[in-house]
Amino acid sequence: MSELVEEPATRHQWPRPAEGSWTEHYPELGTSMMSFEDSVSPEFFELERNAIFRRAWLNVGRIEQLPRTGSYFTKEIEAVRTSIVVVRDHDGTVRAFHNVCRHRGNKLVWNEFPKAETSGVCRQFTCKYHGWRYGLDGSLSFVQQEDEFFDLDKAGLGLAAVHCEVWAGFIFVNLDDTPRQTLREFLGPMITDLEGYPFDKMTEWYEFTADNQSNWKLFADAFQEYYHVPGLHSQQVPSAVRTPGKGFECAHFQVDGPHRMVSTGGARRWTLPAEFMYPIERVTRSGLVGPWESPDIGEPPKGLNPGRIEPWGIDNFQIFPNIEILIYRGWYLLYRYWPTSYNTHRFEGMLCFQPARTVRERVEHEVASVVFKEFALQDAGMLTGTQTALESAYRTAGITRYPVNDQEILVRHFHKVVADWVEQYRTEAGAR
């Protein structure tokens, strides 16, 4: 166990850019008021399906979900109107396929409800309709009454493969016919420099899903700026961690290609006055930011805390388009935002700890997950209001532009990247 270092609850100077604001260091972002029409337009969402979700690498799971040969899980990706099955083949290769039987198009892998995701272990996939079977490599291995077919090309009727690559144990798929970049190229150095963080050791998971009544980007926005924290989560963010006169300020922002990150720093939670904590947090020494003491993870990777903030709090990496990894020193949080229509999305949250070695550690993890859920609900509770008001603002009130401050730089960057990808798709589609 690492030593608990008591830090005074004082304000620290962050290494801000030498001059000007964070935003002004990225001139392509501009500083003008922003439109959020991309979050209220059904037409824009139809473009996002192909422009973003068919072209970007999408994280669908972790390698720990496929512990043995034949382990599989399915993933519904409504944004591209498909279901995929991800499986570990005999040689350990992780493969992904469209979840469609090649006989008459039945959904191949499902359990009780065709639309519900499922997982398990199998030697082969058997279609529930007429019993065709497929190997773990997707090849068609058995056809019922094969001799009744006409010139059946079995070799050409394997499952349709989906591009699939694994980085640091995160399984990504790409639904484009020919991905423009490898996964590594797509992730870029800001993300790949996280290699070496022991994601693979953090196998005690607490998972949540929520069907939210908002555009997928609006919830991502709520997790990529901390300007809202004193307002929405006021009880947990006392003045001790705010910059005098300025509210709450982040320590470091960085963007790299379509991806972005923010680091927080400041007073350690356990140094805060008791009134800013639930009694259970004090008793269990766990809560909002996880266990106060975490197993030592050794030398952190060079990509962690890139602004070299001390005392460092959280690194919050947003991998375009819809994943967020929040790294605390000894554990991490994963969010995914899966659009289901222009104004609804499915949110997945996952807290990942090293397996508890004692009852106390297990309680620390449970408390962290419960407090996380409360926090996420505070954010999620806003969403229906934001979505419905933004829609009325555009359609009825004639309000189309919104001011965005320096601490909301990542919101600005995110929506610009979305706009750029959609624009590029439009241009290429128009050129065809």
Ligand code: FES
């Ligand atoms: S649809 Fe799958 S075996 Fe007929």
Ligand SMILES: [Fe+2]
């Ligand atoms: Fe929040």
